[in-house]
Amino acid sequence: MHPTQIPLRLATGAYILNSGVSKLGADEGTAQYLHGAAASTYPTLFKDMEPAKFAKLLAYSEIAVGTALLAPMVPATVAGAALTGFGTSLLGVYFRTPSMTLSDGVRPSQEGMALAKDSWLVGGGLTLLTQGLLGAAKSGVKSGVKSSKKAVRRATPGR
Template identity: 55%
Template sequence: MKLRQAPPRAATGAFVLHTGLQKWKGDDATAEMLHGMACGTYPVFKKLTPQQFQRLLACGEIATGTLLLTPFVPGVVAGAALTGFASALLGLYARTPGMRQPGSVWPTQEGIALAKDSWMLGVGLGLLADAVAEYRGQE
């Protein structure tokens, strides 16, 4: 891992790992809320129970956070994982009614919790761009 990648990887990785660990211990009401929101955007998750979905989401967050925090994991791998995860979260933001102001990309009060995940997409894309620049010898 490059030294310049350490701050965004540490901050983002710690955040994502923490949220994954919190979801792992989540209650049934949280599982139902998360599952219901996800099923509206990604119908494939209807096959899972709310508790199964919550555990799957927690595992994804724990894995993504761990990849970001592990120094020997290449930036391209950590960046790809974070970019995929953040893209899925922003898909929820874009497709869930009431999250955005009408005709706008800007969030409503209810949408702020999902819209803030755009910074994770920026970090993931930054890690990927850094890997591409290194590969092309343009550092």
């Protein structure tokens, strides 16, 4: 993990992990609310799922994403992809629920403020994903250059 990733991964990872742990004991009303939001946004996936099972699935998913962000051995590309996917799914709820936005369909209503902030999760996830991909590309180029130099040295007579 690159040191510049630590603040982003700590802040988002701790927040998401805590959110997941708190959902493990969700009561029936909370489970129904969470399930209702997901089922109306992603009916193909969640419409037929029981609310309590959905709440557990969401809790375990958040725990997995939070843990991936906090674990230093998880590559930035993996942690970034997980955060981007998670944030994007939350933004789907935001954009597909009319009461969450003002009449322009973009700016948050008072009710949508809590989900509008999830755009930052997508930005953070894309940052980690990009850093991971660029870092991998850089190290691939460096190792390729080193291999090429070794091959040239071996092939050059008199060395």
